Amino acid sequence: MKALPQDAIYRPSPRIMALADWIGDPVQAADFPETRLRWRNDRAAAEIGLATLDDAAWTRAFGRFEPLPDNMPGPLALRYHGHQFRVYNPELGDGRGFTFAQMLDGSDRLMDLGTKGSGQTPWSRRGDGRLTLKGAVREILATEMLGALGVNTSRTLSVIETGESLWRGDEPSPTRSAVLVRLSHGHIRIGTFQRLSVLELDDEMAQLVAYCLANFPGSAFADAPHPAVRFYNQVIERMADMAASYMVAGFVHGVLNSDNMNVTGESFDYGPWRWLPTWDPGFTAAYFDHAGLYAFGRQPEAIHWNCGQLAVALRSLVEAPPLVEALNRFPDLYQQAMARRWCWRLGVEPRGIEQDTALIGACEKVMVSEKLGPDAFFFTHRGGRGPFADSSDGAALREMVALYEASPDDHPYWSDEAPQSLLIDEVEAIWEPIATGDDWSALHAKVAALRRMGEALGPRPEPWGHATA
Numbered sequence: 001m002k003a004l005p006q007d008a009i010y011r012p013s014p015r016i017m018a019l020a021d022w023i024g025d026p027v028q029a030a031d032f033p034e035t036r037l038r039w040r041n042d043r044a045a046a047e048i049g050l051a052t053l054d055d056a057a058w059t060r061a062f063g064r065f066e067p068l069p070d071n072m073p074g075p076l077a078l079r080y081h082g083h084q085f086r087v088y089n090p091e092l093g094d095g096r097g098f099t100f101a102q103m104l105d106g107s108d109r110l111m112d113l114g115t116k117g118s119g120q121t122p123w124s125r126r127g128d129g130r131l132t133l134k135g136a137v138r139e140i141l142a143t144e145m146l147g148a149l150g151v152n153t154s155r156t157l158s159v160i161e162t163g164e165s166l167w168r169g170d171e172p173s174p175t176r177s178a179v180l181v182r183l184s185h186g187h188i189r190i191g192t193f194q195r196l197s198v199l200e201l202d203d204e205m206a207q208l209v210a211y212c213l214a215n216f217p218g219s220a221f222a223d224a225p226h227p228a229v230r231f232y233n234q235v236i237e238r239m240a241d242m243a244a245s246y247m248v249a250g251f252v253h254g255v256l257n258s259d260n261m262n263v264t265g266e267s268f269d270y271g272p273w274r275w276l277p278t279w280d281p282g283f284t285a286a287y288f289d290h291a292g293l294y295a296f297g298r299q300p301e302a303i304h305w306n307c308g309q310l311a312v313a314l315r316s317l318v319e320a321p322p323l324v325e326a327l328n329r330f331p332d333l334y335q336q337a338m339a340r341r342w343c344w345r346l347g348v349e350p351r352g353i354e355q356d357t358a359l360i361g362a363c364e365k366v367m368v369s370e371k372l373g374p375d376a377f378f379f380t381h382r383g384g385r386g387p388f389a390d391s392s393d394g395a396a397l398r399e400m401v402a403l404y405e406a407s408p409d410d411h412p413y414w415s416d417e418a419p420q421s422l423l424i425d426e427v428e429a430i431w432e433p434i435a436t437g438d439d440w441s442a443l444h445a446k447v448a449a450l451r452r453m454g455e456a457l458g459p460r461p462e463p464w465g466h467a468t469a
Helices: 015-023 042-046 055-062 133-148 190-198 202-215 227-249 296-314 320-327 330-346 353-370 374-380 392-401 424-437 441-457
Strands: 024-026 036-040 076-078 082-084 087-089 099-104 110-116 155-166 175-184
Touching: 015 024, 015 076, 015 099, 015 202, 036 055, 036 133, 042 155, 055 155, 076 099, 082 190, 110 133, 133 155, 133 175, 133 424, 133 441, 190 202, 190 296, 202 227, 202 296, 227 296, 227 320, 227 330, 296 320, 296 330, 330 353, 353 374, 353 392, 424 441
Parallel strands: none
Antiparallel strands: 024 076, 036 155, 082 087, 099 110, 110 175, 155 175
16 A cells, blocks of 8 residues: 655745646635634645644634745636536636635645635635535545545644634524645646636647646556546546445535536545434435435446546547447446455455445445444454344345454454444534534544544555555
8 A cells, every 4th residue: 555645844835836827716715804724634734744843833824825935936726617416617726715725635635725705716606705604514524434444535724713704594593614725636626627618729728737747657558659648547546436435435515516526536625414314315404415426326327427527628629439339348347446445444355346346335234234334334244243234134244244354453443332424413512512502522522533444443544546655
């Protein structure tokens, strides 16, 4: 497995400035009434050489957005289009965020610092460009839980409360405001390519493909005759793996629009997310997803569909057959990713795609018949242990899992009384003392508990579609 990024010195590398004339609009952050540091992720900051900032410097950088040394001269609100619930929207772009710095981590990956809630931009579409503090807390929790469960995700680097009162239809209002900084391996979306395609900007499309190949390298199809074909095959591998990681985590993103698809395969932008209370393919996260388009069980289909839209955009550079061939790889890649990630979370050594797929089916039957969520199921049966349900489904699972070798595992987490989870009631219980008494202890305790669970699960599956050392 590729090593995780190591602690690094600060190495600015503002490569996106080569595309700045057409990929985004220069903007300024809002002048907030106050900046109160609420969250700093020193573990993530150490990977890019910023953990040594004191709180005052941190707040200037991530609340007032003073440019970091030798980095981007100012923020860029990125331009993109996208399908939103399968309806094409050409009026998108960063409406309450921007990219404002790039640097290399300890493994020489290019990393972006992007914002959420930093103020209005040309793409705000009558929005105020702000983020609620509760939304920021929810993003901290989502990224920490996903990271612990092996999902390739952005990290919440910083949250600063900004002293404004916001009115929202989905929160008791007025509510508190914040600005969030995200650490991510790029912010190039499928929708970025869709915009260039619709505007017939073929030269820029070729530049963007070259930028992605250079800065998000992958090992797949290195000998493909066209750069766009190489790039697209890498994206297919990344997206199939991301789809599988959601399913194994029991996670429902909620808004899998094409503008929320990062071509690095890194999950990001967390709004109405949920974790499954029980194994239910029809479970939805967004209250406005009336048709269940992005329901839990339909997420692989939705991600696959978005990959198809990227192929349509890339048709301005290359003929369709190699793109169709790449898109057709998705189902098999998804099933392979499901098998390896399922075995990882269950704590057993894989035995081959056919047997591992049958194991997944047996586990799903038990979860459905026993009305279990994945958190409880994987915790109870880690390494093939029980107890197993006293039913035909339970007996079948016991017989099947007995054939598997348990992965080495002696972390004390597996002796806890109950597994870590992040259901909506727990999220509300963490938020309530913040809202009423400015008490952040429950949040910090939860983050520590989630990181402990991540340690217990062991080295995470390496994300597919990236160059390996």
